[in-house]
Amino acid sequence: MFGLMMDLPLTLTTFMRHGERNHGLQEIVSVTHDNPRHRYTYRECFSRARRLARVLDRLGASENARVATLAWNDYRHLELYYAISCSGRICHTVNPRLFEAQITYILNHAEDEWVFVDPAFVPRLEQIAKESPAVKGYVILSDAVNMPSTSLPNAYCYETLLKAESDDYGWPALDERRASGLCYTSGTTGNPKGVLYDHRSTVLMAFGSALPDSCGLSATDGVLPIVPMFHVNAWGLPFSAIMVGAKLVFPGPALSDPATLTELITVEGVTVSAGVPTVCLPLLAHVQKTQQSLAPLNRIVIGGSACPLSMMEAFRDRHQVRVIHAWGMTEMSPLGTVNAPTAQTRTLEGVAHAEHLCSQGRPIPGVEIKITDDDNVELPWDGKASGALKVRGWWVCRDYFRLEGAGGAHEADGWFVTGDVASIDPHGFIRITDRAKDVIKSGGEWISSIDLENTAMGHPDIEEAAVIGVTHPKWQERPLLVVVRKPGAEIRVLDLLRWFEGKVAKWWIPEDVVFVSSLPHTATGKLSKLELRKQLVDYRFPGT
Numbered sequence: 448m449f450g451l452m453m454d455l456p457l458t459l460t461t462f463m464r465h466g467e468r469n470h471g472l473q474e475i476v477s478v479t480h481d482n483p484r485h486r487y488t489y490r491e492c493f494s495r496a497r498r499l500a501r502v503l504d505r506l507g508a509s510e511n512a513r514v515a516t517l518a519w520n521d522y523r524h525l526e527l528y529y530a531i532s533c534s535g536r537i538c539h540t541v542n543p544r545l546f547e548a549q550i551t552y553i554l555n556h557a558e559d560e561w562v563f564v565d566p567a568f569v570p571r572l573e574q575i576a577k578e579s580p581a582v583k584g585y586v587i588l589s590d591a592v593n594m595p596s597t598s599l600p601n602a603y604c605y606e607t608l609l610k611a612e613s614d615d616y617g618w619p620a621l622d623e624r625r626a627s628g629l630c631y632t633s634g635t636t637g638n639p640k641g642v643l644y645d646h647r648s649t650v651l652m653a654f655g656s657a658l659p660d661s662c663g664l665s666a667t668d669g670v671l672p673i674v675p676m677f678h679v680n681a682w683g684l685p686f687s688a689i690m691v692g693a694k695l696v697f698p699g700p701a702l703s704d705p706a707t708l709t710e711l712i713t714v715e716g717v718t719v720s721a722g723v724p725t726v727c728l729p730l731l732a733h734v735q736k737t738q739q740s741l742a743p744l745n746r747i748v749i750g751g752s753a754c755p756l757s758m759m760e761a762f763r764d765r766h767q768v769r770v771i772h773a774w775g776m777t778e779m780s781p782l783g784t785v786n787a788p789t790a791q792t793r794t795l796e797g798v799a800h801a802e803h804l805c806s807q808g809r810p811i812p813g814v815e816i817k818i819t820d821d822d823n824v825e826l827p828w829d830g831k832a833s834g835a836l837k838v839r840g841w842w843v844c845r846d847y848f849r850l851e852g853a854g855g856a857h858e859a860d861g862w863f864v865t866g867d868v869a870s871i872d873p874h875g876f877i878r879i880t881d882r883a884k885d886v887i888k889s890g891g892e893w894i895s896s897i898d899l900e901n902t903a904m905g906h907p908d909i910e911e912a913a914v915i916g917v918t919h920p921k922w923q924e925r926p927l928l929v930v931v932r933k934p935g936a937e938i939r940v941l942d943l944l945r946w947f948e949g950k951v952a953k954w955w956i957p958e959d960v961v962f963v964s965s966l967p968h969t970a971t972g973k974l975s976k977l978e979l980r981k982q983l984v985d986y987r988f989p990g991t
């Protein structure tokens with residue numbers, strides 16, 4: 448027997464309608480290339496989204512059109528998110544920091560019909576426009592006054608197009624399984640793979656991520672997504688923030704400028720933010736140097752790669768900001784687990800508490816996890832056994848776009864192989880040891896590069912640290928620590944190695960240290976161990 452409840456689809460249109468009607472006066476503030484502080488309300492935003500939907504019709508964007516964006520975090524990008532998806536099309540956010548060959552591959556693989564592009568990225572697109580024949584034209588995210596001159600074919604000005612339309616548009620009724628967004632993984636191995644989100648998965652992820660033990664979002668929050676809107680939809684914040692009616696504050700091109708971020712936080716009343724550790728580091732360094740406060744910020748979601756304990760402590764002890772350590776991936780929309788205490792873990796103290804903080808947390812309802820050994824046998828949740836982390840859930844992808852099972856990560860029994868190696872403790876908290884491809888195997892045992900990096904980052908003289916496995920004649924592989932020292936710091940190899948004593952098992956202590964002036968990062972701001980291994984391909988441990 449079925450229940451007798453209304454069968455209304457879970458669509459992003461519902462969020463938009465809710466936001467417009469119930470939080471119509473809430474503010475959205477943006478930094479853009481043509482305005483240092485653009486400010487308007489939800490009501491104006493969604494009125495413009497309706498005009499934009501008419502623009503898409505007028506441009507002839509087809510029913511299932513993939514419409515690409517290469518854009519910063521700002522109000523125009525937000526309008527695109529909703530107008531594209533809620534008119535039944537697919538919002539394809541492209542990471543403009545990728546190599547040109549990767550952008551071309553992605554645009555062609557997705558067969559994007561239109562590309563909406565921030566002026567800053569126009570020169571990049573000009574280089575490759577000829578190689579993307581499916582693209583019918585380009586819309587530059589600018590007003591007429593600040594339009595750059597361009598060789599892009601069929602190029603229009605965003606504001607001019609919008610001005611020519613009325614906001615009289617009826618959003619179509621959509622099936623909740625209809626595709627709404629497309630994001631490609633960064634493709635550190637092989638070509639990028641497309642993850643095709645639908646309305647249902649996006650709506651459910653927004654609910655899951657706003658729960659009190661996730662990001663705990665509310666209508667009284669000011670939300671500053673530092674994570675780019677081209678990096679897994681800014682982790683869903685443009686949806687969850689609108690869903691709860693929070694103020695949105697967008698940093699635009701100033702995303703990596705700690706001075707502007709600090710000003711936005713303090714002046715615009717930002718209470719919650721989110722970003723990868725590499726962008727949070729300069730923010731912390733800036734406020735320390737300038738002796739500024741981060742109030743009213745009270746929590747920051749950090750994920751994408753492991754958040755070092757030292758960073759969590761700095762936020763907590765100097766700024767009363769709680770770090771919400773989260774783990775996920777593009778294939779998971781992206782949020783999978785969040786570190787929020789349970790009734791049992793909240794009473795932990797001292798070392799146990801510190802260790803617990805470094806965990807990537809427990810699954811959000813809607814996500815299931817397990818770890819298995821090489822024979823696909825499930826391992827116990829004892830905090831010790833570590834194996835391949837697999838997931839399934841309401842917002843986990845079941846296949847890659849146009850790869851039809853060839854992605855290799857989806858198992859026949861419905862689990863997705865994340866490519867991460869983890870242990871799970873009895874409270875259900877995961878601890879990511881490594882990405883499977885980064886695991887260091889020394890004498891047949893695994894060493895966690897993440898734990899070693901975390902320990903190195905705890906040293907007051909270390910700015911950034913990476914650990915990779917290097918071949919060793921006796922032990923097969925041994926860890927090599929590669930570090931960037933803080934400006935002026937002069938710490939030497941032996942002192943640094945001594946720092947590890949008593950903090951990790953003796954045989955985990957890195958074999959050697961290499962000092963560098965900077966570490967390579969991926970297009971999403973994470974450490975690129977692939978690139979680092981290439982740079983150190985000729986490195987040999989002393990005496991080997």
Ligand code: ADP
Pocket residue numbers: 632633634635749750751752753754772773774775776777778781807865866867879881882971973
């Ligand atoms: P890519 O890094 O390829 O751009 P994603 O952004 O989807 O793709 O990254 C997902 C991966 O990032 C995860 O599989 C995991 O290895 C890593 N990751 C994400 N969050 C964390 C975290 N909190 N701690 C450690 N690793 C993390």
